[in-house]
Amino acid sequence: MTIPKEEAVLDGSVKTHRRAPLSRDRVLRAAVVFADTSGIEALSMRSLAQQLGVVPMALYKHVASKEELLDGMVDVVVAAIDPPRLEAEWRTAVRERILSARQSLARHRWACQVIQSRTQASPVVLEYMDSLMGIFLAGGVSADLTHHAMHALGTRMWGFTQDVFPTPEPPADPVARAVMFEQFADQYPHIIAIATAASQQKGPSAGEGCDEQVEFEFALDVLLEGIERLHQQGWSSTGS
Structure with missing residues (x-):
């Protein structure tokens, strides 16, 4: 009997080794790994298909376009953010959640660029934002102040900030x-x-650059302390 290539003899029996079938989850996770190792600029439906050992058309059964692929990759990164500790004080819980988001983005350097390029939020992204707002509200912060707090946090809620002006690297010499x-x-x-x-x-x-993590946490703490102070003062955007 001829054993096909996908089969092998093990312990006297024939075992079948077939490639795991494609699924949306497998495609998205493979795309994340590809971007981590080769860069987001190198990612295309064709290059990803080659990495997975399939024809490009096979991918379109699971993601309709590259934009949908990028949306899904963001979902993978956001889903890896640690859930909030329900027993923690609201300021601590928000801080931990955002710093976990920063850690998730640090593992995937391309994610910052892709998040900024998205034109609409997926359910996974909306769930993260909803949970962050929920921490404020559960801590007694008003919906009015929470609204302004989210604006103040801006991209910090995702674990990154964008400098207004890029700082050029000084000469090495x-x-x-x-x-x-x-x-x-x-x-x-x-x-x-x-x-x-x-x-x-x-x-x-001098001028070798700032410690980005220290600066990020400093700004986050300043914001959260300010939000807490306004909360304690019973602040309202109407001034009443």
Whole structure:
């Protein structure tokens, strides 16, 4: 008897080894892994199909387009965010939820770009936002203040922020870096003063960049403390 390639003899018996059938979940998770390893720019329906060992048309049975594929990939990332601790105080619970979102995005560097490109929220995304609002409301924060809090959080609810202006990388060469900072300090002394103070460094080694995690948590804590203070004061957008 001839044993097909997908079969093998094990312990005297014939075992069948067939490729796992495609499913929407398998397609989405394979796309996430592909983007993690090869970059989101390299992802296409054709490249993903090749990775899965199928023809591109096989993917369209599970995702109708690349845009739907990207929506689903965001769902995979968002679904990995830790659920809120119901016993935690509302400010702590919000903080933990958002920092978990940041950890999820850190595992998938492409996700920030894709989230910003989405034009509508999926049920998974809406459930995350709903749960975040629910933490505020369960803590006694008014719907009015919660509305404004969500606006204040902005993209921080997803674990990332977008700088208003990108900061160019300083030259790697110490001498060139010193010259650049000297020239920059002549024109923009306050920027250099703040950058130097923030990094606790001086001279050529200054300006090596901020610790993004520290800055993210600082801003998040400032926002949450402000929201709590307004909550304690009984703040209302109507002023009454």
